[in-house]
Amino acid sequence: MKKLMALFMVMILALSIAGCKNETITDQGKSEGGSTTKDNAVSKSSDKLTVAIWDTNQQAGLQEIMNDWSAQSGVKAEIQVLSWDEYWTLLEAGASGGSMPDVFWMHSNNSQKYIKNNLLLDLTDQILASDKIDMNHYYEDISELYAMDQKQYAMPKDIDTIALWYNKTMFDEAGVPYPDSTWTWDTLYETAKKLTKDDGSQYGYAINTGNNQDSYYNAIYAYSGKVISEDKKTSGYDDPKTIEAMEVFEKILNEGLSPNLQIMAENGADVLLKSGKVAMITQGSWMVPGFRDNEYTSENCDIAVLPKAPDGTRVSIYNGLGWAAAANGKNTDAAWSLIEYLSTKEAQLKQAELGVTMSAYKGTSEEWKNGVPYFNLQAYLDMLDATLIIRPYSLSTSIWEDMVNKELRAAWSGEATMKDTLIKIAESMNKTLAEE
Amino acid sequence: MMLRINNNKQRNAQFLWGWLFILPTMIGLIILNIIPIFRTIFQSFFKTGDFGKGNIFIGLQNYSKLFEDTEVWQSLWNTIKYVIVEVPVSIMIALIIAVLLNQKIKGKSIFRTIFFLPMIAAPAAIAMVWRWLYNSQFGLLNNVFNLDVAWISDPSIAIYSIAVIGIWSVVGYNIVLFLAGLQEIPRDYYEAARIDGASGINQFFHITIPLLSPSIFFVSVTRMIAAFQVFDLIYMVMTDTNPAIEKTQSLVYLFYQYSFTYGNKGYGATIAVLLLVVIMMITGIQIYAQKKWVHYS
Numbered sequence: 001m002k003k004l005m006a007l008f009m010v011m012i013l014a015l016s017i018a019g020c021k022n023e024t025i026t027d028q029g030k031s032e033g034g035s036t037t038k039d040n041a042v043s044k045s046s047d048k049l050t051v052a053i054w055d056t057n058q059q060a061g062l063q064e065i066m067n068d069w070s071a072q073s074g075v076k077a078e079i080q081v082l083s084w085d086e087y088w089t090l091l092e093a094g095a096s097g098g099s100m101p102d103v104f105w106m107h108s109n110n111s112q113k114y115i116k117n118n119l120l121l122d123l124t125d126q127i128l129a130s131d132k133i134d135m136n137h138y139y140e141d142i143s144e145l146y147a148m149d150q151k152q153y154a155m156p157k158d159i160d161t162i163a164l165w166y167n168k169t170m171f172d173e174a175g176v177p178y179p180d181s182t183w184t185w186d187t188l189y190e191t192a193k194k195l196t197k198d199d200g201s202q203y204g205y206a207i208n209t210g211n212n213q214d215s216y217y218n219a220i221y222a223y224s225g226k227v228i229s230e231d232k233k234t235s236g237y238d239d240p241k242t243i244e245a246m247e248v249f250e251k252i253l254n255e256g257l258s259p260n261l262q263i264m265a266e267n268g269a270d271v272l273l274k275s276g277k278v279a280m281i282t283q284g285s286w287m288v289p290g291f292r293d294n295e296y297t298s299e300n301c302d303i304a305v306l307p308k309a310p311d312g313t314r315v316s317i318y319n320g321l322g323w324a325a326a327a328n329g330k331n332t333d334a335a336w337s338l339i340e341y342l343s344t345k346e347a348q349l350k351q352a353e354l355g356v357t358m359s360a361y362k363g364t365s366e367e368w369k370n371g372v373p374y375f376n377l378q379a380y381l382d383m384l385d386a387t388l389i390i391r392p393y394s395l396s397t398s399i400w401e402d403m404v405n406k407e408l409r410a411a412w413s414g415e416a417t418m419k420d421t422l423i424k425i426a427e428s429m430n431k432t433l434a435e436e
Numbered sequence: 437m438m439l440r441i442n443n444n445k446q447r448n449a450q451f452l453w454g455w456l457f458i459l460p461t462m463i464g465l466i467i468l469n470i471i472p473i474f475r476t477i478f479q480s481f482f483k484t485g486d487f488g489k490g491n492i493f494i495g496l497q498n499y500s501k502l503f504e505d506t507e508v509w510q511s512l513w514n515t516i517k518y519v520i521v522e523v524p525v526s527i528m529i530a531l532i533i534a535v536l537l538n539q540k541i542k543g544k545s546i547f548r549t550i551f552f553l554p555m556i557a558a559p560a561a562i563a564m565v566w567r568w569l570y571n572s573q574f575g576l577l578n579n580v581f582n583l584d585v586a587w588i589s590d591p592s593i594a595i596y597s598i599a600v601i602g603i604w605s606v607v608g609y610n611i612v613l614f615l616a617g618l619q620e621i622p623r624d625y626y627e628a629a630r631i632d633g634a635s636g637i638n639q640f641f642h643i644t645i646p647l648l649s650p651s652i653f654f655v656s657v658t659r660m661i662a663a664f665q666v667f668d669l670i671y672m673v674m675t676d677t678n679p680a681i682e683k684t685q686s687l688v689y690l691f692y693q694y695s696f697t698y699g700n701k702g703y704g705a706t707i708a709v710l711l712l713v714v715i716m717m718i719t720g721i722q723i724y725a726q727k728k729w730v731h732y733s
Contacts, residue, residue, distance in 0.1 A: 089696045096488040113699075117486050210677045259573075262589035265678040266571055275574065399698050402676060409679050 048076040049334055052101035054087040057289040061356035068350075069341040075334050077103070095119045100326035102335045106154045108145045108319055108390070109397040115146070116395070120153040121325040126336050127152055132344050138360045141390045142320035154322030155343040156360030158351070160285045161316040161383035162214050162306055164188075169300045170195055170202065170279040179280070179304035181314075181382075185219050185248050188280065188307045192257040195279040204257040206278040207249055208269040209412055212401065213391050214284045215269075217317045219245040222309035227392040233433055237404070238426035243419050245309075250411060250418040261412040273297060282306060285358055285380045292355070292372050303379040305386070316383040319391040320360050395436045400429045473712075480705040491702070498706040507682070508690065508707060512714065514595055515686040519663040521599040522606070527656060529603065530610030535644060537611065538618045548615070552608040559605065563672030566601045570673075588673055594680035598669050606662075610655050617651030618644070649730045657722050664715050667692065687711045 051066070053059065059081050066077040080101070082090060088110065094100040095114070106114065114120050127133055135143055138156040146154035164179050171178055176194050179187075192204025208215045212227075220227060225242030228235060236242055252258050259272060269281040274294050283291075291297040308314035323342050325335035341347055348361035355371035358364075358380065365384065369377040394400075404425055411421040480498055482491040502508055537547055554562065569576045570587035578585060587597040625643050634642070645652070667688040674681050685693075687707055695704030 085697075092487065092696065092699070113486055117489065119487065210675060261677075261679050262586045263573055265589050265675055266567075266586075267573060277573070402693075402697060405677050406681075409677065413679055 047074070048078060049102040049331065049338060051077050051079045051338075052082065052087065052091070052104040053079060054082055054084045054105065055286070056081050057286075058356045061351065061354035064354065065342065065347050065350050066338070068347070069338055072341070073334070073337055075337075077338055094326075098328060100329070102329050102331060103323060103325050103338055105157070106146055106322040106324040108393045109401070111146050111154070111322065112148070112393070112395050114324075115148045115153050119327055120146075121327045121329065121332055121335065122151055122153060123155065123325075123336065123339070124151045126340070127155075130340055132340060137345070137362055138343075139320065139362065141318075141388070142322070142360055145320070145390070145393070146322040146324065154324035155339050157321045157323050157342070158286075158357040159318060159320040159360050159384075160358060161318050161380050161388070162218055162282055162284050163316075163379040163383055164280060164304045164306055165273060165283050165291070165297075165301055166280045166304060167273065167276065167278070167300050168302055170276075178302070179307070181305050183304075183307040184310055185222070185245070185307045186310065189248060189252055189257070192252055192280065193255070196257045201277075203259050203272075203278045205252055205280045206258050206264065206269040206272045207252065207412075208281065208283070209261065209264045209408070210268065210405065212404070213317050213319060214287075215282050216246060216249055217389075217392070218282065218306055218315055219248060219309075221317065221387070221389045222306075222313050222315040224309070224311075224313065228394060228429075228433075232394040232436075235400075235426040235429035235433065237422045237429060243422050246411075246418050246422060253412055254414055261409060264412075273301065276300070288372065288375070288377065288380075289355060292375070298374055301375075303376045305379050305382050314383075314386040315389055316386050317391050318384075318388045394433060396432055400432045403428055403432070476705045476708055479702055480709050482702045484699075484701040486699060488701075494702075498703050501703065502706050502710060508687070508710070510682060511685050511687050511690045512710070514684055515664055515666065515688075517595050518599050518602065518666055518686065519660060521596060522602040522663045522666075523656060523659045525599075526603045526606050526610055526659065527652065530607050530614055530655075531645075531648075531652070533607070534611045534614035534618060535640065538615060548611070551611050554605045555608040557605075559668045560672055562601065562605055563669050566604075567673050570597055589678050589680050591680040591683040594674075594678075594684045598666075598673060598684060601669050601673070602663065602666065606659065610659070613655050614648065614651055617648045621647045646731050650732055653722075653726050653730045657719060660718060660722065661715055664711065664718075687714075 051062075053062065059079055063077075063079050066079070070076050087105075091100060091104065095117070100119070106120070127135065133155075135152070139159055142156040142159060143152065146152065146156070164183075166179055168178065174195050176191055179191070183191075188205060195204040196202065217227060220236075220242050223241045223245035225239045225245050226236030227242070253260070258264075259267075259277065263272075269278070270283060270287060270290065272278045273281050273283075274291070274297055276296060291301065306314060306316060323339045325332060325339060329335050343361075345361055345364070348359035349364050349367055351357060352359045352364045352366075352368035353371065355368065358368050365381050369381055371377070407421055407425045407428070410416040411418045479491075481493060481495060483494045483497070484491050533551060537544060537551075541547075567588070568574070572578060572584070572586045572589065575587070577583065577587065585593070588594050621644065625647070626639055629639050629643060665688050666686045670684055670686055670689050671692070674684055678684075688711065691704045691707040691711070694700045694707060
């Protein structure tokens with residue numbers, strides 16, 4: 001009897017633990033049900049909106065702007081911050097289960113997918129009817145990320161560019177002049193050589209292997225290569241120009257001018273700059289608050305424009321988030337009112353002034369620049385005047401980006417040549433694109 | 437006659453109350469566990485669309501893809517490696533500590549608390565701390581012992597580094613279960629053995645282990661099941677650009693990738709079904725094998 005009981009208990013346990021796991025697959029939407037009812041109750045009383053974002057650095061500033069809106073409208077807005085991965089898991093679960101936050105950020109990686117499935121509130125009519133909003137005031141490419149078939153599904157929130165961060169102290173020590181607008185990507189390579197110490201205590205440059213937008217994408221497009229074709233049907237990774245640009249990075253890694261892949265995977269380029277391990281990194285404007293609040297970087301580092309290609313083309317990949325609302329939200333009027341307010345010149349100016357990010361509203365960047373006196377933020381603004389390329393995307397961006405990240409490791413670690421790796425990547429990416 | 441009616445009534449009432457008491461658990465189990473199990477199996481026959489809409493029935497295609505997918509088999513192998521290290525080592529360490537803690541020593545309850553502490557800490561926090569300990573550049577391990585080991589990014593050792601974290605966090609839980617089991621062993625056996633001249637080690641192998649075998653069996657079965665589902669440690673410690681990820685990702689990690697990063701819930705479900713089958717098989721073997729070594733008094 002006891003044996004039978006034990007057997008039964010164990011089976012139940014095996015099933016229930018396995019069941020817990022399965023539960024997360026099939027019923028993710030439902031298991032979020034607890035929060036559904038809460039949200040509903042909140043929305044029904046119509047005095048509170050839930051807003052979801054993924055960047056802690058921006059929370060304080062955005063809450064301040066939203067409080068201004070609350071003072072006018074009498075509706076509270078509460079910001080929830082999640083990590084990037086959690087954010088998309090939660091949003092997808094919410095979308096499948098019918099309970100998304102009222103207002104949330106959209107990103108070009110996923111916008112097409114959400115729009116296509118009618119999950120985002122169509123803002124077209126409200127924009128036309130609004131006397132506060134004129135779409136001409138925003139960067140078109142960013143508005144376009146959140147539009148489909150002449151309809152607008154999110155309002156542009158911000159714009160970002162990439163620039164070169166460098167450690168002044170290390171440059172002084174080595175007696176090398178600071179980076180300036182005459183630099184090419186080859187100059188970066190040559191300088192990295194001079195700044196690398198043999199004992200591994202200091203490296204010239206660190207490539208952010210986990211993030212394409214702020215590192216190699218910029219060089220690829222400067223060398224007039226591409227990541228994806230105009231019609232988004234084929235991969236650009238086997239383009240000879242793309243390969244040429246990527247081989248610059250191959251050289252940097254193979255010659256040990258950058259920390260090896262293992263160090264990079266464990267730390268990330270920004271941490272290495274903050275801890276005085278590398279002399280140069282390329283980073284997006286959204287990272288400024290992090291470096292501003294760090295004692296070491298605020299004293300030792302500064303910013304310059306990105307290097308250009310040998311033919312003089314300087315490219316910054318740029319991107320911008322959008323403010324979107326749930327199509328099936330309980331309080332879409334209030335949600336639109338908040339988005340409308342966040343898009344006004346007043347709110348966009350404040351976003352820049354508070355140093356949250358550069359704003360998507362044209363002509364507001366000067367305020368952002370003055371936010372941190374000890375960094376040359378002008379470099380990011382100068383990058384706005386360079387050739388701007390919107391961050392490459394398609395319907396299945398996150399699938400092929402992930403594949404590229406994984407495959408590239410062979411080239412970063414020197415197991416395979418960059419050229420062979422890229423050709424393999426292009427094949428795999430073409431397959432994914434064909435299934436879209 | 438009256439007596440029998442009363443008896444019947446009482447039995448009925450008991451029956452009713454019995455069911456009433458287990459009903460909440462039953463409902464919870466059915467809604468949260470049993471139904472999802474069948475839905476997962478059902479879903480593994482579909483090519484799922486975005487946001488649960490537009491699922492297409494594709495029969496066994498997910499399964500035929502699974503059998504050819506080397507990534508899946510590598511992940512299964514990684515998971516098995518993790519289990520083989522984590523479960524036996526954590527049981528052995530816990531057993532020894534539990535026996536020592538069962539002696540008359542000073543500060544017993546303090547030690548018990550200390551050993552149980554890792555169990556209370558959030559797994560995410562544990563993983564973050566260990567990630568820093570293991571860091572090849574700034575980590576405590578490499579700096580204190582003057583080593584240059586890439587604990588979590590060298591493909592050949594990363595999975596074992598993660599298993600060490602697993603062992604560390606689960607030992608306390610095993611100790612508590614073993615301590616409970618040790619309380620049940622009558623003192624008389626030890627006294628008799630001592631009179632017969634058995635050494636401490638002999639007592640341990642010939643009295644403690646056989647009489648503790650039901651607890652050891654229970655712990656090894658539950659830990660095995662839990663270890664096969666390792667996810668949070670790997671998810672928190674590894675990043676997708678880590679060169680060791682292929683040699684460390686577990687089946688659940690792979691399932692998460694497919695279901696939530698790539699939005700391919702059908703294939704994710706197929707991986708979950710594979711895991712279910714593997715766990716059932718191994719648990720079945722363990723239950724069969726218990727006849728050989730578990731002594732129920």
